[in-house]
Amino acid sequence: DIQMTQSPSSLSASVGDRVTITCRASETISIYSNWYQQKPGKAPKLLIYGAFNLQSGVPSRFSGTGSGTDFTLTISSLQPEDFATYYCQQSFKTPSTFGQGTRLEIK
Amino acid sequence: EVQLVESGGVVVQPGGSLRLSCAASGFTFDDYTMHWVRQAPGKGLEWVSLISWDGGSTYYADSVRGRFTISRDNNKNSLYLQMKSLRTEDTALYYCAKDLGSSGWSMDDWGQGTLVTVSS
Numbered sequence: 001d002i003q004m005t006q007s008p009s010s011l012s013a014s015v016g017d018r019v020t021i022t023c024r025a026s027e028t029i030s031i032y033s034n035w036y037q038q039k040p041g042k043a044p045k046l047l048i049y050g051a052f053n054l055q056s057g058v059p060s061r062f063s064g065t066g067s068g069t070d071f072t073l074t075i076s077s078l079q080p081e082d083f084a085t086y087y088c089q090q091s092f093k094t095p096s097t098f099g100q101g102t103r104l105e106i107k
Numbered sequence: 108e109v110q111l112v113e114s115g116g117v118v119v120q121p122g123g124s125l126r127l128s129c130a131a132s133g134f135t136f137d138d139y140t141m142h143w144v145r146q147a148p149g150k151g152l153e154w155v156s157l158i159s160w161d162g163g164s165t166y167y168a169d170s171v172r173g174r175f176t177i178s179r180d181n182n183k184n185s186l187y188l189q190m191k192s193l194r195t196e197d198t199a200l201y202y203c204a205k206d207l208g209s210s211g212w213s214m215d216d217w218g219q220g221t222l223v224t225v226s227s
Contacts, residue, residue: 034213036214038152043220044214044217053209055215087151089152089213091212092211094167095154095166095167096154098151098153098154101151101152
């Protein structure tokens with residue numbers, strides 16, 4: 001199975017900061033990487049699909065880049081509602097797999 | 108508005124069986140691949156299974172293959188997960204999710220989940 005390794009596992013940042021979360025696949029997955037945001041007690045929300053496509057309704061401060069094995073999620077200017085846990089997912093082959101998550105906390 | 112409502116989660120003993128259901132509305136159900144994703148208490152997300160729009164293709168995580176069966180009834184706009192030989196490590200919140208429909212599998216709509224607890 002393809003392993004997705006996210007870094008960092010947790011991150012403290014302030015409102016207005018630029019934040020980058022990375023995800024590395026254990027083998028090449030082309031551009032089949034997706035990113036989700038999950039807040040406590042809530043279902044995950046799709047942010048980015050196909051490595052760089054912004055899901056409808058998601059603010060433009062979120063962006064995704066990468067291909068092959070290395071992917072990034074960037075939040076250009078953190079807002080209070082962005083403090084949450086973020087997951088990457090590979091959809092190149094089954095079984096689909098998620099990263100372990102990155103918890104983004106307020107500094 | 109897309110709505111996905113899971114049901115069927117209960118407390119069950121190890122070795123037991125259970126069927127989860129997901130009632131879908133607000134979209135053309137038989138146009139979309141559907142997924143089950145689970146989350147153990149305090150842990151991350153784990154993809155469990157997917158089924159193609161017509162039920163003709165199904166895939167499973169290694170951890171559930173041979174024990175879980177995904178199915179759908181397009182006439183009833185419903186998705187199911189039959190679970191057998193349950194283990195304590197199957198304890199989780201089980202989400203039903205709709206595929207976005209682009210190339211690759213991404214999940215753009217999710218239910219609120221149904222809790223399965225495997226315990227003696």
